[in-house]
Amino acid sequence: MTSEAPLYKNHVMLLSQNFFIKDNQAELLLYAHKYDFDILFFNEMRDFVAAVQNDQGHSLFVIDLDALHNMQSDLLESRKTLMLGELLQRLPSEQSYVYLQTVRQGGRFLLQQRLVDSNCLAYAEKPIANDVLVDKLFNLFVQRKRGDLVRLICLGEETGLDEAALLERRVELIRHADAQTLHLRVKELQPDIVLISDTEYARTEAIVRVLKKNIEADPVREITLLQRQPDAALARRALASGFDGIVPMADADLLTEQLVNRANKIRVNKDLIGKDRATGLLNKVGLQKKAQELIRQAAREERPLAFGVVDIDKFKTINDTWGHYFGDIVIKRLSLTLAPHIGERDLLSRFGGEEFVVVFWDCTLEQGWQRLDAMRQSFCAIPFEVKPGDLRHFSFSGGVAAYPEYKSENELFLRADAMLYEAKEGGRNQIRVAPAAQRQGAHR
The missing domain is CATH 3.40.50.2300 (Response regulator)
Structure with a gap:
């Protein structure tokens, strides 16, 4: 190749x-x-x-x-x-x-x-x-790998943590003052770690149960009690009520190092769970979580999103003709072709098999179509040597939907996938969007 x-x-x-x-x-x-x-x-x-x-x-x-x-x-x-x-x-x-x-x-x-x-x-x-x-x-x-940012919310009095030092090591610290609105803040920001001081827990012992019983709660989120002085009875109650661990907060530097270590383990686990091993891109699980977070950010900042689904054309024929090993190479080359077109806040996922999903931040439907079509043209230009002296070119089809017209990650996927189906039915090697905004693309 x-x-x-x-x-x-x-x-x-x-x-x-x-x-x-x-x-x-x-x-x-x-x-x-x-x-x-x-x-x-x-x-x-x-x-x-x-x-x-x-x-x-x-x-x-x-x-x-x-x-x-x-x-x-x-x-x-x-x-x-x-x-x-x-x-x-x-x-x-x-x-x-x-x-x-x-x-x-x-x-x-x-x-x-x-x-x-x-x-x-x-x-x-x-x-x-x-x-x-x-x-x-x-x-x-x-x-x-440097890894994604790990988000941490801290409820309680001053801990002495150095926010700048944590951020330098890819840990974002967010402070929250009100125990009775913490569950709303956690729902909004979806942090990886929640820190609660022993003082706040003593005031509102139901706080962890409220966080954990929400059906949408992240099961791998860690909720940790910060304890200023040893108190075995309080620690036992805290663990029984749902805390995942207890950390002394007497030494701010030591606490910082413990949090960084925990963040590193969380980051590795998230990569192993949420990344496709063949390409290193987000998998279906990782995309769902990231896309939901991006939609919440778009709602807060009133920004548009473009959600695209692409699928390699005639991929079964590629596998049947040149073998699954060559099909894997085509998939990897597509992932490498798409990646340079992805911005810092965009998402790219191998959704499954030969299907990929992209989410463009602060991007209209029109702009999303243009960017996805540029990806299509880049992939079509790649020569694949299927045997010595025999070069072939392959293509993909795609569909695009937009937020806020469609509000949820599931709605966006279903709409974009429907447009992908139209692109396949319409002759392949093209990108389709909602009927009111379709553009004249190549190979119609």
Whole structure:
């Protein structure tokens, strides 16, 4: 396949033994490509170090410790094994590494200590199934991303938290003063964490039950009690009433670090639950939550939204003719084609199979049609090499609906999907909008 941009933005660089690469390369690549990253294999220390030094910041570096036995030390020609200390000295110190080791090696605590004290991002014991290894590496890619903003609402007196410092670490702190309106604020802003001081809880003990019994409450939202002085009886009542945890608030810096750690775990969990692993885009679950939040923001700020649904034309034929593996490549290239057209507050989702959803912030129906049609033209221009010398071009069809004409995420999707159906019935490779606002597009 030929294209203007590399198919895989992220890479794993693997330093391993020749036989491990030979026996596992094809299967490792197959699994990795489904997770939208590539693996580059090395069996020479010199080449591996050079690749690490030249990396542009989108890679994980994996070292199979068994490879040391097959790498001759250039310090002592008589010794056939590169020692661990020599390896650690040669690795660029500004990067972190994933180490693969045997169960025997894993049983040596001093070895584990040396690894984790030497730029170790993670370690894993062999034998490890190829699909499991790739899944774990994907999780590390997720954890290294900057991630979405985590929103935190705090009810109660001054905690000493540094709002600017939290925001720098992607945690937004919102203060709220009234316990009896907290449930309304939580419903409006949909925070990831709610902090309630012990003073406020003592005044209004029903507060957590009110938050949790709402049928629309986010089941993964954390509600935490901030406790100034130890009080075992109060803590037991708080946990019984629904609090997820209790945190002392005597030290503001310590509290800040705990909140940042919690935010990081929430961020990773949200990515794993709400992201499509093959493309890294929002999945159906992630889109629903994000789209509902965006609609609430649009209502508060009186901004329009354009909601688009697109579907690759004749995708079953693509799979049947050139195989599902090639179909996966077409899906990934479409995701890479759509992404540059997405603004900071827009949403992009692989909704399922070959169907994608975009939500444009502060965008009218007319503008939404124009932007989605530009995406269509970009995708149509990509040549796919289905076999040597045989280039093909593919297309997608789409439909657009607009907020505030349609108020909910479900209404917007159903209307846009109906327009997509019209585009398919009308000849494909086009974008359709509501009848009163249809535009003359290409390939009508």
